[in-house]
Amino acid sequence: MRLFLDIGNTAMKWRLNLPDGGCRQGGHAHQRDWWGLAAELAQVCAQQPPAVLWVGSVAGREADAELAQALKAVLNVTPRFYYSPATDLGLRNAYADPARLGVDRWLAVVEAWHREGAAIIVDCGSALTIDAVDADGMHLGGYIVPGLTMLRTSLFRGTAQVRVTDPVSTSLAPGRSTSAGVENGVLRMSVAFITDVVVELRKTLTDTCPVFMTGGDAAVLQPHLPFAALADADIVLDGLERVVAAGASGEEPA
Incomplete structure (x- = not known):
């Protein structure tokens, strides 16, 4: 199973792709309680832990590192974080x-x-x-x-x-x-x-x-x-799924 997370400034969304081709998803406001979030996601994946975990986050690199630690400890999977690149899938980023x-x-x-x-x-x-x-x-x-x-x-x-x-x-x-x-x-x-x-x-x-x-x-x-x-x-989650399907490498924040 594949789990995708969209972490905004005050809200988060998740999507779990199931082996049968279906998916479950949800979300809510968050208070940057990363361990609480990881525990919640563990309940979502109680039947089977995700084999792949991808995160798109605007919380900042320090918060991302804390989130990664919590997710890895609770879900026993190393999350990959996708950050905005200069180019990807035919698009070019305007930012220097x-x-x-x-x-x-x-x-x-x-x-x-x-x-x-x-x-x-x-x-x-x-x-x-x-x-x-x-x-x-x-x-x-x-x-x-x-x-x-x-x-x-x-x-x-x-x-x-x-x-x-x-x-x-x-x-x-x-x-x-x-x-x-x-x-x-x-x-x-x-x-x-x-x-x-x-x-x-x-x-x-x-x-x-x-x-x-x-x-x-x-x-x-x-x-x-x-x-x-x-x-x-869900356009952000859809975009995250698209770049992952195309072979995005991602990274684990330090």
Whole structure:
């Protein structure tokens, strides 16, 4: 069996490929409790330990080393970590220092390009990121801004009276309470940013270039966008599976 992990800043996903060709998968928020995570995965693999374990992580090399230690001790398998390379599977990384590009962004770009060619990928996680790849497989770079939760938090930290104190139905309309003003405001900021970037990128790519949406807040943002987008919660895991199937070497963090 093969186990794949997508470790984000605040959330993780796993996928276990079964011998019969099926798979199981899940995920949740994490608090960087790597030993707890390893114990959870041991329950997932209770019937048979994985023969192969691959990880795409943006937690940082020190955290990756701790995670690797926990996984190896609990699951008795040495995990392989995939980091963003300069080139892979026909794509070229825009970063001068390729490994500095978050591997989640790179894997989403790889998967989107192999499915559609030129594409735009919007990842709505702790940070909101937008990346683009052209038809020739050149990663054009991207943008990183605070996600919805981070925007709210920064507002709360800088003001004494602005708080979300009651649940509200979000929309792009002006809020009629402080809570609605905050929720609608951060939503509108993010929708406006995504829309502006997609419109500009489509001038460089094509005006029908597909847009992929992923990340925990994708379902919140997608209905408010003025263009169609393809929801894909598992595009990073799909990309990790693709590069592994193609023979990625990976590494074990020290």
